[in-house]
Amino acid sequence: MSLSSRVVPWVRSAAFLSQNWVTLLGAVLTTTSAISMIAFWVFEIVVGGGALTYPYAGIILFLALPAVFVIGLLLIPIGAGWRHHRLWARGELPKKYPELDFNDPGYRRATALVGYLTLINIVIFTVASYRGAQYTDSVRFCGNTCHTVMQPEYTAYLGSPHSRVECVQCHIGPGASWFVRSKVSGVKQVFAVLFHDYPEPIPSPVESLRPARATCEQCHWPQRFLGNPIVVIDHYAPDQDNTSSTTVLMMKVGGPTGNQTEGIHGHHVSPGVEITYTATDAKRQVIPEVTRTDPSGKTTVYISTDIKATPAQLAAGEHRLMDCMDCHNRPTHTFQLPSQALDQAMFRGLVSTNLPFFKKQALAALEVNYPDGQTARRRIAEALQNFYAASYPNVVSSQRSQLDTAIGEVQAIYSRNVFPDMNVTWGTYINDLGHMDWPGCFRCHDGSHVSKDGKTIPNDCDSCHHILAMDEHNPKVLSDLGIQ
Ligand code: HEC
Ligand code: HEC
Ligand code: HEC
Ligand code: HEC
Ligand code: HEC
Structure with a gap:
């Protein structure tokens, strides 16, 4: 034919x-x-x-x-x-x-x-x-289309070190099967937004998040960490002079030289090391049981003597392989607490430290529960202006522009961190990196997690960082290091 x-x-x-x-x-x-x-x-x-x-x-x-x-x-x-x-x-x-x-x-x-x-x-x-x-897959679609829903995460993302990394690089990563999965769940999410059928705030941890080894490690990998960074943290007291104090820590992150299994990264995520844990709450904050396998294959089980979990609670809990996200759970959606945000603004000179009692007054204004962002910004400005007009009229006349700039920054701090439309307020999202504001490292390193042979997950102050200065005024170590 x-x-x-x-x-x-x-x-x-x-x-x-x-x-x-x-x-x-x-x-x-x-x-x-x-x-x-x-x-x-x-x-x-x-x-x-x-x-x-x-x-x-x-x-x-x-x-x-x-x-x-x-x-x-x-x-x-x-x-x-x-x-x-x-x-x-x-x-x-x-x-x-x-x-x-x-x-x-x-x-x-x-x-x-x-x-x-x-x-x-x-x-x-x-x-x-x-x-x-x-x-x-674009940031514009993920962050901007359903404006209210993603506004908290998108706003925090824009000010983070990852603001040039696309949402999908952490949330989906490479490979066809995750691409398809993300599109299927994306369609569900579009309908959820259309019908306003989503939780406020969006819950964290994200249960279906891809394991960090397949996403973060596209750019950062454990064998290539930088070593032991120096972290300088400034605090300002809620007193008349906004008195400053400085903490200097050398974080023992661990690095390419020396033993790969040393340091903070080495002990949890280096090749051959595996830590699994059981959490009995949805936010992964209560951890009664931790198991660590070292590169030689030796396994140690640590059980908390503080948390009394029944076998049924343990069985019903979440069993998880520890990865980057168990410490760096807010690498990009980093929401601040009011005191920390003000400290950083003062350190960076965005808020003058010459305004008497500014830290104290700003804290009080930020911590009020406002119905919406616009009201919040208006009332924050009113509260601070009224305070200085009543108590320090000379500040209002002689430091007018400093005061206005500082008030503007306090309003901005509020807008970056509190989203009444999504029920996101101070502390809604827990940060696990540290141990001051939330349990963080101390979920396991609290001194109560003990193995059968009497070994404890270490919690002495020098195991994670050398404390080079703690709450000192102008610590000498900064000039010794040539930082100040
Ligand atoms: C550097 C990696 C990274 C990038 C880039 C990133 N995210 Fe995330 N995102 C995370 C991590 C990590 C979590 C928290 C996961 C957890 O705790 O389970 C998260 C959580 C979330 C959540 C859940 C609520 C919350 O705050 O925990 C939403 C929503 C979200 N991201 C949206 C976005 C959007 C939209 C973008 C792009 C504008 C984006 N993410 C970019 C890493 C990232
Ligand atoms: C597409 C590449 C890419 C991916 C994926 C990525 N990062 Fe990053 N990350 C970067 C870059 C680039 C920087 C440095 C940014 C800078 O210094 O301004 C960075 C910085 C960091 C820092 C240092 C932050 C700081 O405050 O200086 C941490 C911690 C971090 N990333 C953790 C993560 C985690 C955890 C993930 C996975 C959830 C991840 N990254 C995924 C590229 C990436
Ligand atoms: C046990 C907790 C923990 C785990 C797990 C962890 N990190 Fe870290 N990481 C830290 C701490 C603590 C620092 C130091 C933070 C600081 O400087 O304030 C850090 C620092 C970093 C930095 C800053 C650059 C550097 O080398 O100093 C990057 C990037 C980073 N981590 C990425 C990762 C990635 C990617 C993973 C997963 C492969 C990971 N981390 C796993 C706790 C952890
Ligand atoms: C899920 C539980 C868990 C969490 C959370 C956790 N760790 Fe660990 N960490 C362990 C275990 C288990 C070991 C190994 C103890 C051993 O067998 O020596 C360890 C060991 C270490 C060591 C080595 C200590 C030494 O002297 O041998 C450092 C440093 C460390 N962790 C830092 C951190 C930091 C920093 C954080 C928080 C950012 C953190 N860890 C969070 C479970 C955890
Ligand atoms: C398991 C690891 C670990 C142990 C043990 C540990 N820390 Fe920390 N510490 C951290 C991490 C991680 C941070 C956060 C560093 C950052 O903010 O970049 C931190 C931060 C701090 C800060 C600065 C907090 C701030 O905001 O000013 C101080 C002070 C501090 N630690 C003191 C201590 C003292 C005192 C002990 C002993 C009781 C101790 N740490 C034990 C991991 C640890």
């Missing part, structure tokens, strides 16, 4: 069956959406996609238009099948489809046109699906 004798009957039946309004509608939808998409791609090349700031533009251009395109494509055969079925049911299906005269140049051109259009449609479909996938 020659090619044309196989193709011709097919073209004949297609030409006959496609004469119905469903197929016609399909053709119209496909063509118009295809033209709009091509027009947008040309616009993007000439003007640049960044010109589109309207948050729903992406949903329309990358998701809705391709959906219309695909629906149109599907309607074309559906209409033909429907006509076939109707004629068949009525016994009106022709034995032989009407002849097409391929000597007629009009028919020949029409057939060629359909062929070309099909090829073009395949190309459009491929480009559109690629663009759609790319768009739903």
Whole structure:
């Protein structure tokens, strides 16, 4: 059978069956959406996609238009099948489809046109699906589209060291199966937002988060850590002078020189080391049992003598392999507590330390429960202005601009950390890196986790850091190190 004798009957039946309004509608939808998409791609090349700031533009251009395109494509055969079925049911299906005269140049051109259009449609479909996938992976889509829902995480992200890392690099990571999983759960989330069916605040820890070894370790890997960084922390007291004090720690993170299993990273995440634990609460804060396997394969089980967990509670708890996220659970959505935020603003000179009692007054203004952000910003300003007008009128007259800048920064601190719409307030999200504001390291390193042979998970102050200075005024060690 020659090619044309196989193709011709097919073209004949297609030409006959496609004469119905469903197929016609399909053709119209496909063509118009295809033209709009091509027009947008040309616009993007000439003007640049960044010109589109309207948050729903992406949903329309990358998701809705391709959906219309695909629906149109599907309607074309559906209409033909429907006509076939109707004629068949009525016994009106022709034995032989009407002849097409391929000597007629009009028919020949029409057939060629359909062929070309099909090829073009395949190309459009491929480009559109690629663009759609790319768009739903973008920071703009994840952080901005469902504005209220992601506002806390997005705002914190923008001010973090990872603000140039895309959301999907930590939340999804490489590989086809996680890509598919994320798209499936993404569709569910879009519906959750449409129907306002989501928890406020979004719960943490994220149970389905991909293990950190497959995401964080795309960029940071344990054999390549920097060593023992010096951490300088400044605090300001809530007194008249906002008196400053400084703590200097040398964190024993561990590094590429020396033994790989030493230091903070070495003991938990170096190759061959495995720590698993059981947490009996949803936030992973209560940890009655920890097991560590060292590179030689030796296993030690530590049981807390403080937490009394029944075998049933232990069995029902979460069993987890420790990874980066068990310490660095807020590497990018780092919300601050009010005192810490004010300390940092004072240290960086954004808030003047010459304003009497500023730390104390600002703390009080920040810790009030406000109904919404706008009211909060207004009342924070009023509270501070009223205090200085009543108690320090000379400050208002002589340090006006310092006071205004400081008040602006306190308002900004509130906006970065508290989101009444999502019920996110001070301390909603726990930070596990440390032990001052939350249990953090001390969930295990509290001195109560003991093994059968009497070994304790260490908690002496020098095991994680050398304390080079603690709450000192201008510590000498900073000038010795050439830092100050
Ligand atoms: C550097 C890695 C990283 C990047 C980049 C990142 N996240 Fe996260 N995200 C995390 C971690 C880690 C958690 C907390 C996981 C846990 O505790 O289980 C988290 C938690 C969340 C949560 C749950 C609520 C919470 O605060 O714990 C949301 C929502 C979220 N991220 C959204 C985003 C969005 C939107 C972006 C991009 C604008 C983004 N993330 C970028 C690492 C990241
Ligand atoms: C796409 C690459 C990339 C991924 C993925 C990534 N990071 Fe980072 N991370 C960086 C870069 C780059 C920096 C340095 C930023 C800077 O110094 O401004 C950084 C900095 C850090 C820091 C130091 C922060 C500080 O305050 O200086 C920590 C801790 C960290 N990352 C942890 C994580 C964790 C945990 C994950 C996984 C949830 C992760 N990172 C995923 C690229 C990445
Ligand atoms: C047992 C807790 C813990 C675990 C697990 C952990 N870290 Fe850390 N990490 C720390 C501490 C503590 C610091 C020092 C923090 C500081 O400087 O204040 C640190 C520092 C860092 C830094 C800063 C750069 C450096 O080398 O000094 C990066 C990046 C980092 N960690 C990434 C990771 C990644 C990626 C993982 C997972 C492979 C991981 N960490 C696992 C506790 C941990
Ligand atoms: C889930 C439990 C758990 C958490 C949380 C945890 N650790 Fe550990 N850590 C262990 C275990 C288990 C060991 C090993 C003890 C042993 O067998 O020597 C260990 C050992 C260490 C060591 C080696 C101590 C030494 O002198 O031998 C350091 C340093 C350390 N951890 C730092 C940290 C820091 C810093 C944090 C918080 C950021 C932290 N750990 C959080 C379980 C934990
Ligand atoms: C298991 C590890 C570990 C142990 C044990 C430990 N620390 Fe820490 N400590 C940390 C980490 C991690 C941080 C956070 C460093 C940072 O903020 O970058 C920290 C922070 C601190 C800070 C600074 C807090 C601030 O905000 O000013 C002080 C002070 C401190 N530790 C004192 C101590 C003292 C005192 C002990 C002994 C009772 C102790 N630590 C035991 C891990 C540990």
